[in-house]
Amino acid sequence: MKSIVILISGRGSNMEAIVRAAIPGARIAAVISNRPTAGGLAFAASHSIATEVVDHTAFADRAAFDTALAEAIDRHTPDLVVLAGFMRVLTADFVRHYEGRLINIHPSLLPSFTGLHTHRRALEAGVRVHGTTVHFVTAELDCGPIIIQAVVPVMDGDDEAALAARVLVQEHRIFPQAVRWIVEGRVSVVDGVARVAGASMPAGLISPLPEDA
Numbered sequence: 771m772k773s774i775v776i777l778i779s780g781r782g783s784n785m786e787a788i789v790r791a792a793i794p795g796a797r798i799a800a801v802i803s804n805r806p807t808a809g810g811l812a813f814a815a816s817h818s819i820a821t822e823v824v825d826h827t828a829f830a831d832r833a834a835f836d837t838a839l840a841e842a843i844d845r846h847t848p849d850l851v852v853l854a855g856f857m858r859v860l861t862a863d864f865v866r867h868y869e870g871r872l873i874n875i876h877p878s879l880l881p882s883f884t885g886l887h888t889h890r891r892a893l894e895a896g897v898r899v900h901g902t903t904v905h906f907v908t909a910e911l912d913c914g915p916i917i918i919q920a921v922v923p924v925m926d927g928d929d930e931a932a933l934a935a936r937v938l939v940q941e942h943r944i945f946p947q948a949v950r951w952i953v954e955g956r957v958s959v960v961d962g963v964a965r966v967a968g969a970s971m972p973a974g975l976i977s978p979l980p981e982d983a
């Protein structure tokens with residue numbers, strides 16, 4: 771049984787999608803938030819998952835917070851640590867400690883639109899396709915080997931909320947899929963590129979039909 775710790779900062783709908791997927795061979799050992807008000811904590815607790823808050827505002831600097839966070843995570847001896855809307859930049863030491871077992875979901879087709887406000891920036895750039903990416907975390911922000919991506923169209927008349935909602939539907943599909951592949955031991959990284967053994971989709975791409983969008 772693989773032990774998974776999920777980190778959240780807010781609503782936690784991606785964490786919820788992973789919990790609801792009930793992935794065989796995986797156990798969600800804990801959900802940890804850096805914000806006491808994170809809505810997702812209640813969902814996790816109601817599913818008998820251990821919850822914890824490591825409030826970043828209580829620490830003098832980033833390194834002190836990351837040390838405390840790692841201690842909280844490591845009490846659960848995780849095989850995989852999942853950043854599900856965890857809105858903190860992590861130190862290189864933290865990332866190194868979890869190398870190869872730390873994944874993140876980012877609301878864009880990386881390497882486009884790293885950082886914040888991805889949907890607004892996609893609209894401003896006039897891109898015709900947008901999407902979301904699950905990737906291994908490396909020291910550089912929103913970089914690292916890409917495990918799976920989903921593409922959505924950008925429609926005439928989209929505003930930020932409409933585009934975000936369309937992307938979120940796909941996030942809830944690809945994130946549990948990525949976790950499942952890792953739990954099954956099918957994901958490897960060669961020369962900085964992630965490969966999924968036996969994946970039915972080329973390069974782990976989910977491109978929904980327009981009706982899905």
Ligand code: GAR
Pocket residue numbers: 778779780781782783784785854855856857875876877885938941
């Ligand atoms: C998701 O859209 C996720 O991709 C994004 O935050 C949202 C969290 O929603 N993550 C980032 O922007 C990380 N840089 P959720 O709390 O409902 O899962």
